[in-house]
Amino acid sequence: MRRKLIAGNWKMNGLKAQAKELASAIFAKAGADMPFDMLVCPPMNVLGFVSELPHAGVFVGAQDIAETIKPNGAFTGDVSAEMVKDLGATWTLVGHSERRQYHGETNALVKQKAINAINTGLTVVICIGETLAEREAGCAVDVVCRQTRECVPDEATAENCVIAYEPVWAIGTGKVPTTQDVAEIHAAVRNELVKVLGAEKADQMRILYGGSVKPENAKELLNVDNVDGALIGGASLKADSFFAIAEAVR
Ligand code: PEP
Numbered sequence: 001m002r003r004k005l006i007a008g009n010w011k012m013n014g015l016k017a018q019a020k021e022l023a024s025a026i027f028a029k030a031g032a033d034m035p036f037d038m039l040v041c042p043p044m045n046v047l048g049f050v051s052e053l054p055h056a057g058v059f060v061g062a063q064d065i066a067e068t069i070k071p072n073g074a075f076t077g078d079v080s081a082e083m084v085k086d087l088g089a090t091w092t093l094v095g096h097s098e099r100r101q102y103h104g105e106t107n108a109l110v111k112q113k114a115i116n117a118i119n120t121g122l123t124v125v126i127c128i129g130e131t132l133a134e135r136e137a138g139c140a141v142d143v144v145c146r147q148t149r150e151c152v153p154d155e156a157t158a159e160n161c162v163i164a165y166e167p168v169w170a171i172g173t174g175k176v177p178t179t180q181d182v183a184e185i186h187a188a189v190r191n192e193l194v195k196v197l198g199a200e201k202a203d204q205m206r207i208l209y210g211g212s213v214k215p216e217n218a219k220e221l222l223n224v225d226n227v228d229g230a231l232i233g234g235a236s237l238k239a240d241s242f243f244a245i246a247e248a249v250r
Contacts, residue, residue, distance in 0.1 A: 002158075002204065002205075002206050002228045003035075003036060003037055003206075003228075004035075004036040004037070004206075004222065004228055004229040004249045005036065005037045005038070005039060005162060005206055005208060005228065005229035005230075006036055006037070006038050006039070006229055006230055006232070006242070006245060006246040006249065007038070007039040007040075007041065007061075007125065007164070007208060007229065007230065007231045007232065007236075008026075008038075008039065008040045008041060008232050008233075008236025008237075008242055009041045009063060009093060009096070009210075009231060009232065009233050009236060010022070010040065010041060010042045010043060010063075010236065010237060011043070011063070011098070011233060012043055013043065013237055014042050014043050014045070014046050015045075015046075016045075016046060016049060019042055019043075019046035019049065019050055020049070020053075022237065022238075022239060023040065023042065023046075023050045023053055023055070024053065025239035026038075026040060026058060026239045026242060026243075027053055027054060027055045027056075027058060028239075029239060029243050030055070030056065030057040030058045031056060031057045032056045032057045033057070034057050034246070035249060035250060036229070036246060036249045037059065037229075038057060038058045038059065038246060039058065039059040039060070039061055039091055039125075040058060040059075040060055040061070040236070041060075041061045041062060041063045041091070041092075041093055042060070042063075043063065044062065044063070044079055047060070047062055047084070047087045047088075047089055048087035048088060051087060051088030051089050052088060059090055059091050059123075060088065060089050060090065060091070061089050061090065061091030061092050061093065061122075061123075061125070062079070062084040062087075062089050062091070062092040062093070062122075063092070063093050063096065064079075064092065064093060064094065064096070064099060064113070065079060065080065065081045065084055065092050065094065065113055065116060065117055065122070066078035066079060066080045066081070066113075066116070067109055067112050067113055067116070068080065068116070069081075069112075069115070069116050069119065071083070080116075080120075081116045081117050081119075081120035081122055082120055084120075084122065085120055085121060085122060089122070090121075090122060090123060091122055091123045091124070091125065092113075092117050092122050092123075092124055092125070093124075093125045093127060093164075093231075094110050094113040094114050094117065094124055094125070094126055094127070094151075095107075095110035095113070095114075095126050095127045095128065095147075095151055096127045096166075097127060097129055097166060097168045097171060098171075101168070107146070107147055107150035107151050108150065110126065110147075110150075110151045111150060111151045111152070111153055114126050114151060114152070114153050114156065114161065115153045115155065117160075118153065118155050118156065118160045118161065119155070122160075123159070123160050123161065123162070124156075124160065124161050124162070125161075125162045125163075125164050125208070125231065126151050126152060126156075126161065126162070126163055126164070127164045127166055127210070127231070128144050128147035128148060128151065128163065128164070128165055128166070128189070129144065129147075129165055129166040129167045129168050129170075129171075129210075129211070130143040130144060130167055130168065130169075131143075131168045131169065132168065132169035135167065135169065140167070140181075140185060141184065141185065141188045144165060144185055144188060144189055144192075145188055145189070145191075145192040148163065148189050148192040148193060148196065149192060149195070149196060152193065152196050152197065154196075154197075156196075156197060156201070156205070157197075157201055157204075157205075158201060158204035158205045158206065161205060162205070162206045162207075162208060162228075162229075163189060163193070163205065163206070163207045163208070164207075164208040164209075164210050164231040165182075165185055165186060165189060165207060165208065165209055165210065166209075166210035166211050166231060167185075167211050169211075170210075170211025170212050171210070171211050171212070171233065172212070172233060172234060173211075173212060174212050175211075175212060176211060176212050176213075176217055176221070177211075179220060179221065179224050182209055182221065182224045182227060183224050183225050183226065183227075186207050186209070186224065186225065186226035186227055187225065187226055189207055189226075190202060190203075190205075190207060190226050193205055206228035206229055207226055207227065207228050208227070208228060208229040208230055208231045209221050209222075209224070209227045209229075209230055209231070210230060210231030210232065210233070212234075213230045213231075213232045213235060213245055214235050214241070214245070215235070215241055215244035215245055215248070218230065218244070218245040218248035219248040222248050222249060229249075230245060232245060
């Protein structure tokens with residue numbers, strides 16, 4: 001039985017005062033007795049600050065880490081996995097479509113970041129998903145299977161790695177795939193994980209859905225076969241909507 005994970009990606013939102021308000025509201029509502037796991041990924045400027053607030057029942061993660069495995073060195077602007085860990089975070093996202101789109105991140109680079117995260121003791125959420133053009137061309141399944149094959153490292157296990165399927169065209173647009181389409185992709189990703197990691201690890205690994213998840217559609221999406229939680233952008237910026245989504249797990 002895979003425990004559901006409700007994850008919030010704050011993206012580039014959160015000056016200190018806003019981050020404090022949002023994190024405090026989420027942490028006050030959360031508790032170790034929740035029947036799901038919860039993760040928040042604040043931006044780097046407030047990551048240390050948020051992870052220092054008491055956060056029982058909620059993991060804190062970064063949105064990205066450096067490609068280099070080096071803990072420090074001449075990599076201007078980069079933040080290493082070691083540094084993220086030092087800030088108190090225990091998770092990180094890698095390969096979000098905004099990183100792929102605006103920073104040219106490739107599957108090979110995403111895999112390297114996933115390896116760095118795992119080797120540093122961080123749990124990694126590897127994001128995958130097709131563009132609108134790829135969906136319209138009928139190759140969404142091929143694209144996500146290839147991303148799974150090329151991004152998930154051999155050292156991935158259900159404990160140190162989670163996959164997030166996020167169709168690029170559904171992120172921040174209010175559009176969501178049909179539940180049949182979500183089921184098709186999640187089953188295909190699970191199948192690909194079997195090939196990459198073997199049946200046992202693949203069966204235990206969580207696959208999240210992300211892309212315009214809201215309180216109104218959360219129950220339907222979270223009930224789809226092989227959907228083991230949600231990665232949430234916009235609706236994670238308010239504690240009430242974030243929890244309304246999480247409540248759909250109960
Ligand atoms: C995201 O950025 O990962 C995301 C899913 O955003 P939104 O929920 O706003 O579509």
